[in-house]
Amino acid sequence: MKKYTDSGKKDTRSGFGAGLTELGKTNENVVALCADLTGSLKMDEFKDNHPERFFQVGIAEANMMGIAAGITIGGKIPFTGTFANFSTGRVYDQIRQSIAYSGKNVKICASHAGVTLGEDGATHQILEDLGLMKMLPGMTVINTCDYNQTKAATIAIAKHKGPVYLRFGRPKVANFTATDQTFEIGKAVHLQDGTDVTIVATGHLVWEALLAAEALHAKGISAEVINIHTIKPLDNKAIIKSVTKTGCIVTAEEHNFLGGLGESVSRVLAENTPTPQEFVATQDTFGESGTPEELMDKYGLNADAIVKAALKVIARK
Amino acid sequence: MPDFKYLNDLVIQVRRDILRQVHKVNSGHPGGSLGCTEFFVALFQVLMERKDGFDMNGKGEDIFFLSNGHISPVFYSVLARSGYFPVEELNTFRLLNSRLQGHPTTHEGLPGVRIASGSLGQGISVSIGAAEAKKLNKDKHLIYTLCGDGELQEGQNWEAIMYAAGNKVDNLIVTIDLNGQQIDGATDNVLPMGNVKAKFEAFGWDVMEIKEGNSLEAVISGMKQAKEKTGKGKPVCVLLHTIMGNGVDFMMHTHDWHGKAPNDDQLAVGLDQNPVTLGDY
Numbered sequence: 001m002k003k004y005t006d007s008g009k010k011d012t013r014s015g016f017g018a019g020l021t022e023l024g025k026t027n028e029n030v031v032a033l034c035a036d037l038t039g040s041l042k043m044d045e046f047k048d049n050h051p052e053r054f055f056q057v058g059i060a061e062a063n064m065m066g067i068a069a070g071i072t073i074g075g076k077i078p079f080t081g082t083f084a085n086f087s088t089g090r091v092y093d094q095i096r097q098s099i100a101y102s103g104k105n106v107k108i109c110a111s112h113a114g115v116t117l118g119e120d121g122a123t124h125q126i127l128e129d130l131g132l133m134k135m136l137p138g139m140t141v142i143n144t145c146d147y148n149q150t151k152a153a154t155i156a157i158a159k160h161k162g163p164v165y166l167r168f169g170r171p172k173v174a175n176f177t178a179t180d181q182t183f184e185i186g187k188a189v190h191l192q193d194g195t196d197v198t199i200v201a202t203g204h205l206v207w208e209a210l211l212a213a214e215a216l217h218a219k220g221i222s223a224e225v226i227n228i229h230t231i232k233p234l235d236n237k238a239i240i241k242s243v244t245k246t247g248c249i250v251t252a253e254e255h256n257f258l259g260g261l262g263e264s265v266s267r268v269l270a271e272n273t274p275t276p277q278e279f280v281a282t283q284d285t286f287g288e289s290g291t292p293e294e295l296m297d298k299y300g301l302n303a304d305a306i307v308k309a310a311l312k313v314i315a316r317k
Numbered sequence: 318m319p320d321f322k323y324l325n326d327l328v329i330q331v332r333r334d335i336l337r338q339v340h341k342v343n344s345g346h347p348g349g350s351l352g353c354t355e356f357f358v359a360l361f362q363v364l365m366e367r368k369d370g371f372d373m374n375g376k377g378e379d380i381f382f383l384s385n386g387h388i389s390p391v392f393y394s395v396l397a398r399s400g401y402f403p404v405e406e407l408n409t410f411r412l413l414n415s416r417l418q419g420h421p422t423t424h425e426g427l428p429g430v431r432i433a434s435g436s437l438g439q440g441i442s443v444s445i446g447a448a449e450a451k452k453l454n455k456d457k458h459l460i461y462t463l464c465g466d467g468e469l470q471e472g473q474n475w476e477a478i479m480y481a482a483g484n485k486v487d488n489l490i491v492t493i494d495l496n497g498q499q500i501d502g503a504t505d506n507v508l509p510m511g512n513v514k515a516k517f518e519a520f521g522w523d524v525m526e527i528k529e530g531n532s533l534e535a536v537i538s539g540m541k542q543a544k545e546k547t548g549k550g551k552p553v554c555v556l557l558h559t560i561m562g563n564g565v566d567f568m569m570h571t572h573d574w575h576g577k578a579p580n581d582d583q584l585a586v587g588l589d590q591n592p593v594t595l596g597d598y
Contacts, residue, residue: 031453052453053453055484058476058479058483060477060479062438062473063477066440066442066443066445066477067443067446067449067477067480068446069443069446070432070444070445070446071450071453072446072450073373073375073380073447074374074447074450074456075376076450094439094442094473097434097435097439098432098433098442098443101423101424101433102432102433103424104432
């Protein structure tokens, strides 16, 4: 089986910051807005290099979304930055009316998603954001897996016309994808061939899926691994093609099992090729304080949980 | 000098358009629309520098955003009668497959509309964004927006009001339609807003009032003064005192017609009080 190498742990939010820095140099239409979390979102370099194109809005996320919608009307491409909770749930109506329904070219960039935000606890750990954003007509929803992919995605979404939700996280996670990758919105990345079970994962659980595949290999089980960085539009073909071969599937995400990647996948399967599926996700719960590792373990969001889900779903074939 | 005879005729014709749109589908918001008729006519016919045709980015021209989207009947009528789309299209207001949705949207591609509104409180934020874009594009034209007074009860406005002054967004004129009414009654009874002028001033805005918001002459001269206040480091707020339901006697000075359509008899009375000037659609 193919082996992937962790080139050194890095946080995905720094991938966003690096992508934004690159865009600052290469695309003069890109502007950035931040609601008092410049450091957390790694937007400092863009701010320092392009002060005229950086808008500090203060602790006022609703106003930030409105300003972002308005600034597109002069042809600019705004990137908003705050935590995932304040990027979605707090400003859902502003995104719905002024951005999505109005068809505005706003890139909503959200850090600190999910329980791996850690010690800050449940108020800051949104596990519903993918669902909220994917329900909005016309919204593209992306959840990247590592530093390199987040940087590539940040650069790619500037070229895409229309609203985008780009989700990434706080902790340092394995950085294993290529530095020179091209990021194609809506195109799944096939990581590893297998015959017994399909594992599709999004965000940093993609690395956990690769670890799970290794563990399964040791047990004589062949797992196919697919990185779904774009949850909407979903690469239906890649999913159908894989389960046609393996006959069962595990979905893995740092999100509530309601409304997330798993639910989108189950709809595709129900409509095309009904297939046994297990969901590695949080089970309709809020988070709590703890270290990222402790929380991933408690809420079943790691390689061990994926292995267990794979064994269970293979038995259901 | 503006042609006041024509403008007055247009005001009366727009009132007819408002009543007929709302009556036809037995829904919509005539009260606030009638109260803002003179403002819209003045804005689109006299005050705004506009290019021919319509493009979303509006570079090289003034831009208007309607924040209180429920007064779409007056907005649509004045847009149509200012050449953005055929006047006959007012016949499709609130009907299936129409570009004239109950509340304005860009979704259906109606020329003249640059943002969806209806869920209140978002217009000042959007206007600030467009004003910042004008500055980045070195475009000296202005951004105008209209908000309802009741709409100021939405907290997002105050985030925006704070931002605009703090960041010297001085190419922006926000007009507040001070009619003192909202759906459930007088604003003073629903949620008193106190001294709106003092509040804007305390936030750092240059504030002026137009006492006779239903006088074309007063609106035009007041808004011209407001234009002169732009470009001086402060955002400009105009408090426009209007009468809800203006021009139709039984609709005036009450919140009853905020969101209610006239029946056949009431329509006839309203139209009698505003006889045809420029021609019905």
